[in-house]
Amino acid sequence: xxxxxxxxxxxxxxxxxxTGQNPRIIYAxxxxxxLENRVSPLDxxxxxxxxxxxxxxxxxxxSYRG
Numbered sequence: 001x002x003x004x005x006x007x008x009x010x011x012x013x014x015x016x017x018x019t020g021q022n023p024r025i026i027y028a029x030x031x032x033x034x035l036e037n038r039v040s041p042l043d044x045x046x047x048x049x050x051x052x053x054x055x056x057x058x059x060x061x062x063s064y065r066g
Contacts, residue, residue: 006049007035013054020048 001009006016007029015028016035021043027035036044 001049002047003039003044003049006051010051011053015052015054016049017052018043018046018048019050020046026052 003016010016010029012030015026017024017026027038029035031038
């Protein structure tokens, strides 16, 4: 999905990431700096954004390494 759609669908305690990016970088929505100011303009143009919901992460350590 496009960047703005991912930002709108993202819940407050969740984040967004690009599926085509390796290593995967998760941008948390609950941050004092808005997502639009933390994500590069080139990345914002991509259409491979997805929402990351930490409640869906079942890893033992609690860290996500998608």
